[in-house]
Amino acid sequence: xxxxxxxxxxxxxxxxxxxxxxxxxxxxxxxxxxxxxxxxxxxxxxxxxxxxxxxxxxxxxxxxxxxxxxxxxxxx
Amino acid sequence: xxxxxxxxxxxxxxxxxxxxxxxxxxxxxxxxxxxxxxxxxxxxxxxxxxxxxxxxxxxxxxxxxxxxxxxxxxxxxxxxxxxxxxxxxxxxxxxxxxxxxxxxxxxxxxxxxxxxxxxxxxxxxxxxxxxxxxxxxxxxxxxxxxxxxxxxxxxxxxxxxxxxxxxxxxxxxxxxxxxxxxxxxxxxxxxxxxxxxxxxxxxxxxxxxxxxxxxx
Numbered sequence: 183x184x185x186x187x188x189x190x191x192x193x194x195x196x197x198x199x200x201x202x203x204x205x206x207x208x209x210x211x212x213x214x215x216x217x218x219x220x221x222x223x224x225x226x227x228x229x230x231x232x233x234x235x236x237x238x239x240x241x242x243x244x245x246x247x248x249x250x251x252x253x254x255x256x257x258x
Numbered sequence: 259x260x261x262x263x264x265x266x267x268x269x270x271x272x273x274x275x276x277x278x279x280x281x282x283x284x285x286x287x288x289x290x291x292x293x294x295x296x297x298x299x300x301x302x303x304x305x306x307x308x309x310x311x312x313x314x315x316x317x318x319x320x321x322x323x324x325x326x327x328x329x330x331x332x333x334x335x336x337x338x339x340x341x342x343x344x345x346x347x348x349x350x351x352x353x354x355x356x357x358x359x360x361x362x363x364x365x366x367x368x369x370x371x372x373x374x375x376x377x378x379x380x381x382x383x384x385x386x387x388x389x390x391x392x393x394x395x396x397x398x399x400x401x402x403x404x405x406x407x408x409x410x411x412x413x414x415x416x417x418x419x420x421x422x423x424x425x426x427x428x429x430x431x432x433x434x435x436x437x438x439x440x441x442x443x444x445x446x447x448x449x450x451x452x453x454x455x456x457x458x459x460x461x462x463x464x465x466x467x468x469x470x471x472x473x474x
Binding site for chain 1: 285287290291294295299300302303306307314317318321322324325326327328329330331332333334336337338340341344387388389391392393396407408410411412414419442443
């Protein structure tokens with residue numbers, strides 16, 4: 183059986199196949215340029231909204247369909 | 259938790275990713291590039307499942323937002339995968355909404371019709387599972403299953419994180435991922451071979467295999 187011979191399950195093989203896209207250097211440069219621009223901007227926001235908190239235990243309320251983006255609380 | 263071998267928090271690069279994100283939040287652009295390289299393959303795989311050939315453009319939009327809002331993010335490497343997947347998903351859904359307004363010649367349904375014939379044997383299929391073929395298979399699933407499979411298997415999120423990205427209950431996402439993987443494995447012509455995505459869930463809820471896509 184393939185699973186045994188490859189030492190991986192089907193999900194792992196599927197995941198590897200789907201991640202097999204070439205990462206474009208130019209796209210990376212654009213992303214890093216955007217990062218620098220944001221970093222150097224004085225207006226960069228640092229206060230987390232609910233959707234930005236992914237610390238363990240910070241799971242949001244859920245279970246009623248789609249989560250909606252909440253406006254940042256108390257933001258001026 | 260049992261030894262089910264589920265994808266879960268604890269992805270191979272999560273320690274390195276968390277460290278890179280922390281340094282990027284302190285302003286280190288080379289660390290941001292490291293985080294990009296770790297996350298982008300999975301993110302792109304997810305987006306290709308959602309928007310096909312437009313994935314690179316949608317990913318670019320997502321990264322602009324990720325770069326802009328990085329200061330707001332709180333969490334570790336696994337959390338960063340979830341946060342970025344959520345941003346990418348929102349950009350993909352925006353893209354799909356715009357597409358609906360602007361009719362296009364090629365649609366997801368068209369892709370399904372052109373699904374390649376099943377491989378002759380399961381082994382052969384697994385050995386030669388190309389990215390394109392795998393994407394065609396995943397995109398033939400109901401959207402809910404496709405997204406669950408992509409988030410679990412490609413982005414590398416655990417059940418709760420995938421559920422948070424999708425705004426659904428973890429049990430529902432686990433079931434969707436399991437059914438999707440089982441269906442894909444059958445499509446490839448073998449026994450499902452899907453033993454590690456949550457048989458408990460199957461026992462609990464495998465009353466039918468009708469999975470009405472809820473996104474219209």
